[in-house]
Amino acid sequence: MRMNEGVEWALHSCLNLAWIGGDRAVTAARLAAYHELPAAYLNKQLQALVRAGILGSVSGPKGGFRLARSLDRITLMDVVTAIEGPDEAFRCTEIRGQGPGAAGPPSAECAIAGAMGRAELAWRRELAGRTLDDVRLQAERQAPGAPDRIRRWLATAG
Amino acid sequence: MRMNEGVEWALHSCLNLAWIGGDRAVTAARLAAYHELPAAYLNKQLQALVRAGILGSVSGPKGGFRLARSLDRITLMDVVTAIEGPDEAFRCTEIRGQGPGAAGPPSAECAIAGAMGRAELAWRRELAGRTLDDVRLQAERQAPGAPDRIRRWLATAG
DNA sequence: GGAAGGTTACTCGGATATACTTTGTCCGAGTTCGATCGG
DNA sequence: CCGATCGAACTCGGACAAAGTATATCCGAGTAACCTTCC
Numbered sequence: 001m002r003m004n005e006g007v008e009w010a011l012h013s014c015l016n017l018a019w020i021g022g023d024r025a026v027t028a029a030r031l032a033a034y035h036e037l038p039a040a041y042l043n044k045q046l047q048a049l050v051r052a053g054i055l056g057s058v059s060g061p062k063g064g065f066r067l068a069r070s071l072d073r074i075t076l077m078d079v080v081t082a083i084e085g086p087d088e089a090f091r092c093t094e095i096r097g098q099g100p101g102a103a104g105p106p107s108a109e110c111a112i113a114g115a116m117g118r119a120e121l122a123w124r125r126e127l128a129g130r131t132l133d134d135v136r137l138q139a140e141r142q143a144p145g146a147p148d149r150i151r152r153w154l155a156t157a158g
Numbered sequence: 159m160r161m162n163e164g165v166e167w168a169l170h171s172c173l174n175l176a177w178i179g180g181d182r183a184v185t186a187a188r189l190a191a192y193h194e195l196p197a198a199y200l201n202k203q204l205q206a207l208v209r210a211g212i213l214g215s216v217s218g219p220k221g222g223f224r225l226a227r228s229l230d231r232i233t234l235m236d237v238v239t240a241i242e243g244p245d246e247a248f249r250c251t252e253i254r255g256q257g258p259g260a261a262g263p264p265s266a267e268c269a270i271a272g273a274m275g276r277a278e279l280a281w282r283r284e285l286a287g288r289t290l291d292d293v294r295l296q297a298e299r300q301a302p303g304a305p306d307r308i309r310r311w312l313a314t315a316g
Numbered sequence: 317g318g319a320a321g322g323t324t325a326c327t328c329g330g331a332t333a334t335a336c337t338t339t340g341t342c343c344g345a346g347t348t349c350g351a352t353c354g355g
Numbered sequence: 356c357c358g359a360t361c362g363a364a365c366t367c368g369g370a371c372a373a374a375g376t377a378t379a380t381c382c383g384a385g386t387a388a389c390c391t392t393c394c
Contacts, residue, residue, distance in 0.1 A: 060347035123281035218386035
């Protein structure tokens with residue numbers, strides 16, 4: 001069970017977009033270059049964020065991506081769902097109803113699926129309770145120079 | 159992000175072994191037949207449980223698998239770790255340290271990795287706090303006939 | 317009749333194929349900017 | 356000189372290919388029971 005690596009890229013890119021400033025659109029190529037990521041593949045992930053309504057996109061010259069809403073309105077859960085999809089990690093296939101072990105019509109929810117689902121719910125609850133603004137605040141506390149650094153790099157390279 | 163289907167099989171098999179009774183070893187083929195699962199592949203998963211010390215195995219005729227300890231000493235976390243491995247789902251690859259975005263020597267922990275890690279910890283905590291005996295109790299409450307059913311099937315098929 | 321030895325059948329265990337998801341790449345549709353032409 | 360039109364370059368978006376992991380299968384090593392043989 002391994003989470004899509006695009007989740008990490010998406011989270012970093014969202015923070016970078018916030019630090020750059022919401023008025024300007026930034027291309028996927030530039031966002032990718034900042035962390036030496038494959039540009040086309042990052043583009044694919046950002047598309048997913050657009051479909052989820054987290055980012056907005058502009059085509060053509062001077063085009064690119066920008067945040068569709070402020071960081072305090074984007075949760076970790078939003079990003080994970082956008083990239084990974086809505087399905088749960090543990091999916092009950094109801095094997096208890098297959099073969100000789102079948103108990104006729106399925107009675108209540110499978111106890112195993114219930115327990116696993118509750119654990120996953122705790123995970124989702126934690127993700128939904130943390131906004132990207134929380135993460136940004138923590139990141140700026142640990143590396144105060146980050147916002148300036150990306151703004152300056154974008155200016156010199158741009 | 160999809161969890162290995164073997165986790166579900168392993169959990170059901172452990173409960174079935176408990177219902178059958180700990181004195182007798184049951185072959186992978188028989189456990190698989192009870193839910194119409196591919197026998198050889200279930201065998202592979204049960205091997206992982208043996209390596210983790212959850213099950214014990216006996217070779218040769220009258221051989222098979224049996225619980226290495228009682229259900230109240232096996233947590234959901236134990237089984238998940240045995241099948242899925244010890245690695246976390248979200249793995250920080252430290253892209254913040256790559257390319258122009260690098261902030262020299264890595265200061266503190268990546269804020270993103272920290273937040274994701276805390277969420278995953280909540281999930282693990284929930285899994286570690288639930289034993290297979292809890293699940294068995296819940297399952298018997300919902301389907302009181304299950305223990306008898308598998309014992310009887312094993313006797314007739316046997 | 318009882319016990320020892322050999323044989324057989326059955327099991328786990330790991331090495332080996334196959335299917336599928338994730339990762340990575342490429343080209344086309346659409347759009348905006350800039351240059352060119354005309355008034 | 357100013358405005359409109361045309362061309363060109365740049366961007367996202369989705370279709371296409373490669374790699375890695377999960378799924379499924381097969382065969383060999385080991386072992387316990389059983390049968391045969393001998394005392």
